Amino acid sequence: MKFDADILIAGGGLNGPALALALGDTGFKVTMVDALPKGARGGDDFDGRGYALALASQRLLAALGVWSQIAADAQPLLDIRISDGRPGEGPGPFILEFDHAEIDEGPMGYMVEDRFLSRAFLSAVEAHPNVTLIDQDSVVAQEVAPGSVTLTLASGKSLTGRLVVGCDGRRSGTAERAGIGRHGHDYGQTSLVCAIDHALPHNGAAHQFFMPAGPLAILPLPGRQCSIVWTETHEEAARIHGLDDAGYLDELRPRFGSFLGDIGLAGKRFTYPLNLTIANSFIADRLALVGDAAHGMHPIAGQGLNAGFKDVAALAEVLTQARRRGEDIGRLDVLERYQEWRRFDVAQMVAATEATNRLFSNDNPILRATRDIGLGIVNALPGLRRGFIREAAGLTGDLPRLLQGRQI
Template sequence: MDNPAYLTILQGMNTDIIIVGGGLNGPALALAAARAGFTVTIIDSLPVDRRKKPGFDGRSYALALASQRLLRGIGIWDQVTDNAQPMLEIKVTDGRSGEGPSPWMMHFDHAEIEEGPMGYMVEDRHLRRAFLDTMAKDDRITHLPGETVVAQTVDGTQVTVRLASGKSVIGAVLIGSDGRQSGTASRAGVKRTGWGYDQTAVVCAVAHEKPHNGIAHQLFMPGGPLAILPLTDNRSSIVWSEQADRVATLAAMNDDDFLDALRPAFGSFLGQITLAGARFTYPLGLTLANSLIADRIALIGDAAHGVHPIAGQGLNAGLRDVAALAEVLTDARARGEDIGSVQVLHRYQQWRRFDTTTLAIATDTFNRLFSNDNPLLRAARDIGMGLINAAPGLRRGFIREAAGLTGDLPKLMQG
């Protein structure tokens, strides 16, 4: 209660930025904005103890090098670096259950670029704790956990958010970071375009007897892609996309039966495997907000764009939103502009719209091209991967793309 920003809200005065959503993108924006001098209120529907659960639950993220730079810039990276596994190589190939990977592959090695590892694997639990601890130390950030938004209204130069608890928060701009079913977007009348894939992802982690050597594997199986991503301590994160009806069967299995089903697809290159943590499933689809902005509102992360996990770019795209929006708002304030004006928010949309649409098209196309066992398509894509792998210039371009180093990078991601 001694937080000055919180007292400001209780007295009915303004905060600069209101953020709805306490996952990862929302706190990242809160820290980026606070470090630029803004006052920020972040509203999270989950209580702190739920967010800070210390146990490993199998969930992890592939952070591109550009995303790691952002986390360093907002004071998060030093808290998670001891638990971060560098991704030194990426191997991409076709596969069939029980047959192992195709000899045609794309092999990306971080040694081909000067900047360092292409990215890092970090567990969800370490990131969430680091965000919460860092936000708690910043007096410019007010964190309202266990609160839900019931209404939002725009009046002239301010936006007011009303909470289920009866509190109201008033700010210059409202940021929706509340997921694919974003209430912020819905209340603002922002419609969405998208479709399902009739695929469901199984997410878990396995421990294995042989070292992974920092190599990430992407196997394109007939039912959907299987990603094997290196974690610390001889463990790997698994994102196994399969047809929805088969995943229903997999989800109902006990752990031993699930591992028996996984092993033919996973292979034996890491030796014996055992489950490490829980299993999660979530349906896969594409969803894009028709606009990234509305009156005094901007959308980031999954509230703006939800894509297939085929390239592991969901969180990275959200963090690009964070870096771009923080830069736009900071520059606008330096020019004396109203940070919630349509002119300012339009700059954010212009910056991010093409990139997010391109990512959505690319992941959708790759999933449709690779999630099948059509012999003609299989031959064409295998030859294509072989040709890319044999061309150093193309290969280097893919490596830089995987590292998040292409395009118009915001300053927070430039290192």
Template sequence: MDNSMDTIILKTMKHKSDILIVGGGLNGCALAIAAAQIGLTVTLIDSLPVKTRRLPGFDGRSYALALASKRLLGAIDLWDNLEKDAQPILEIKVTDGHAGYGPSPFFMHFDHAEIEEGPMGFMIEDRHLRRAFLDAMKDMPNITHLAGETVVAQNITTGHAQVTLASGGTCSAKVLIGSDGRKSGTAQRAGIQRTGWRYGQTALVCAVEHEKPNNGIAHQFFMPGGPLAILPLTGNRCSIVWAEKTETAAQISTLSDADFMNALRPRFGDFLGDIKLAGKRFSYPLDLTIANSLIADRIALIGDAAHGIHPIAGQGLNAGLRDVAALVQVLAEARRRGEDIGSPLVLDRYQAWRRFDVATLAVATDAFNKLFSNNNPVLRASRDIGMGLINRVPAMRRAFIREAAGLTGQVPNLLQGKPA
């Protein structure tokens, strides 16, 4: 078939489904699979080609999955294939100090042995998650995956939401899901405003190889310019999320790989022996951006489209998967009752479930970053004493561990490892 005929087919394509997801990242794929497993037909629109999503090389990007997120992946039949590539997080050590001067004597130490459920979470590389999601969707007949397509318009009609693709085709569904990032076109076209601000910080992200084993220990070192997270990967490797003031980060970003490592080493320390860069380096500005509403007429937002937070607690993907779990459960219950899954009453339940958690997480990460990313001697003394006190009270340590593991609050079924 020639290209002109392909173009004609695309321009006349009309596709209908129960739910339509814009955005083919991890949250969008997780929602597609979970929704398909409860019997809904799904159309997933991804601006990137499948070939790009499936790139096998290690590029340094990784995620900290809370225990509850691991349970969700198990509930949608993905974890068995991912477990071999996942590094359990067995301990978390939180310290305060200056680069080159070592940590403060006050610290927090969380050990997974203090809870019964097992590891607090797992580190896993982006490439392994992407491939697992794509393989699962390929084998599900009620998922239509439109890769390399972008949405240029959307409108709401009686009983349906409809989008127009850049190729000229149209897709419609009972409910439209925006999973298209912090600058969500779905949210913008629906007139959903956002609240937020910039932190004056930039995250420098990479991975390093090191001489000594990491023993599954995650480290969070708070410095005046911003926190440095050292997160264990499989083998003698760690993922680095290094937040710095924007001006300093801009200078560091221009350095050669060798000079970048020379800047990192005094901050990293020598507790894992010599380190060297593994994979690529990335940087992105840090901000807080929360959608003023998680829903509109026949529209719901998930992931960064709904809430973009500081990476200080590594909760970005976990918050998105909590959206996925809550939304799928709401849709499953509505479907069992015979309700219109895109009706305001149904989508209001999703917003009611997620709104408080989103606001609480945003406030907590914002406050934590402001408390620690400074060199104020009064605040430094207060936070160090506070960390010391928390570390001495087992009940408080366990509460922090359970919160980090995603085991608190009204937990959706998928995050408990149960069917939606």
């Protein structure tokens, strides 16, 4: 059998390149296919999309050799402040505050813009001797045979490997073609996403204001800029998105408050309808799912990409160890180790995100009082607070080696 690569990756968004580099570094030959032209996400325009990366994710990027390209444009997250708010009243007093100085490891994480992350991944992928990128082509079919899997691309090209990994996002065709169903639901919410300029320094603090319709996250970027993830009902989000820039800012100001002084828009505005979509299995014969293809979740805790990077680190470690033992990397019993490692963690994260969204995205006075008392207790107990800070930094649980900043 002639193999084009050991591992074929469908999807070259963010988890695809991270996985390609992790596998390429341990000697696997990898071919990654993406529908978009390369560089489509790494242009010079500031498009306002940014990710709150946990410290563990930053360690993975450092271990993959891409952090040095990103570091100068990343904003350390020094403080996380959580408060209740209502439109027109601005944020209330903080109910919970996490300060990175309470743990020894440094900042809890970093805010990184999509364009810098995408650009760093592209140059590392193109320079890697074990990774081949095919852009502007789509996977349209996949066929599993004993010992191999073959992908057919829209261009008519076909690629054969020992394993295919679907990194093709929330509507994963890789999962669908393998007959893997999904479960989840629509949250009835849409996130409005934009970047803003502001007059006063943010001092590295991220804010989450819990409004009755959904959270408003204000995430610091370098300089006097923040990335905003502002969640409303679908109808309200459509109305606000339909306003001109001045009208949009008029809606944002009373929710935002005045703690950063005057605010203005610093780029394009986006909307993301929110739904939960979890694959019923993360694996099948000669197939694994990673990132949003396995689990698309609510952005309330900013954990989507962090969870994807955990999948990347776990799968790369399982496959590398399997090859060292002389095992066939596409076999179900090998892939089952990856699924076992990740499924429980993902289920826990989804349950926590669901509970947080239900508890906070409403105006029920009993629920408000209960959660404020609960959070007040967490805030008053330094040991418990440190636990939450380590959790936010991604430093808890059974961490794969790359998330500890170590090579596999």
